[in-house]
Amino acid sequence: MMTILVSGLINIETTVAVREFPIPYYPIDYPFFGVSSAVSGVAFNIARALRALGDDVDLHTFVGPDDDGRRVLDTLARDGIDDAHVRQELRQTAASVVLYDPSGRRQVYCDLKDVQDMQLPVSGPAGAAVRDSLETADIVVACNTNFNRDLLRAAREAGKPVATDVHVLDDIGDEYNRDFMAAADMLFLSDERLPEPPADFARRLADRYGPRIVVIGMGGKGAMLHLRDTDETWTLPAAPTTKVVNTVGAGDALFSAFLHGVAGGLAPLEALRRAELFAAHKIGFSGASVGFCDAAELDAMAADPTLAIEPERVR
Known part of the structure; x- marks a missing residue:
């Protein structure tokens, strides 16, 4: 079992099914069973996905001393995720609303409250918990929130591999x-707003910043993998899926399953192939933090010839 330190945002997420985008005005609608609320946020989604796959998660995050913060703690306890490093220092727990249409397209509104004013302590007596976590971590997942900037430096100084997802760039x-x-x-991002073809952008990222691995999620077109050491770039088509309910959280699922595979010793290309299957299963459910299969289910999907994914080398 791998130990993965995950530090990032947790929030309360409300998902709302809408008829279409753009949304026409009407004073009230009745999307029966189309509105739900749950604990979510990048750090929670990743932690929950990794736990489903059998990894040990050391979670660091911030919530408020409010009803939503207590809901977060109750949910973590139910899911078997240790809350020892959940700091109740926000004025209010962050919240988000996700609108999604029948095709799975989504529009997200994220209210971070005062989380961007926080800083995760890594030095002095206050930073002892983070330093202890770094000592036992196999991989450090530092989500791109402001409070992780000192953690980045500390992880590098401790010689720990760092994985992050910068989402839209x-x-x-x-x-x-x-x-x-x-x-x-290991650097993840989406292709949604790239200024050039993904393969070119991935190579430029590797040249400029030096990540060993760059993965670009491309939604319905699949994903792209660039390996700096061999200067290889591969594309994988999206995994077959029987239904798409809501694509929110698909990137977190892809990221989590890839890290699980790499931490377990898989080659990056095989880890990404399995991550595609994990993400395809997840988007059959509504909500960013639900729909994660376990390791046995993922193994079965990976062995199913009807779910085969053939990578193609770009360069």
Whole structure:
């Protein structure tokens, strides 16, 4: 069992089924069983996915001393995720609303409250918990929230591999995400707003920041993998899926399953193939933090010839 330190945002997420985008105005609608609320956020989604796959998760995050914060703690306890490093220092727990249409397209509104004013302590007496976590971690997942900037430095100094997902990026020199890209051994992002073809952008990221692995999620087109050491770039088509309910959280699922595979000794290409299957299963459910299969189910999907995914080398 691998130990993965996960540090990032947790929030309460409300998902709302809408008829279409753009949404026409009407004073009230009745989407029966189309509105739900759950604990979510990038760090929770990743932690829950990794736990489903059998990994040991050491979670660091912030919530508020409010009803939503207590809901987070109750949910973590139910899911077997240790809450010892959940800091109740926000004025309010962060919240989000996700609108999604019948095709699975989504529109997200994320209210971070005061989380971007926080800083995860890594030095002095206050940082003892983080330093202890770093000592036992096999991989450090530092989500791209402000409070992780000191963690990036500490993880590198401790010689721990860092994985991060910068999500949507349209500038290779993006000021907000620069620290995360420079610290990453494994760098994930989406192709949604790239200024050039994904293969070119992935190679430029590797050349500029030096991550060993770059993965670009491409939604319904699959994913792209760039390996810096061999200068190889591969594309994988999206995994077959019987239904798409809601694509929110698909990127977190892909990221989590890939890390699980690499931490378990799989070659990056095989880890990404299995991560595609994990993400395809997940989007058959509504909500970013639900729909994660376990390791046995993933093994069965990976062995199923009807779910075969053939990679193609780009260069």
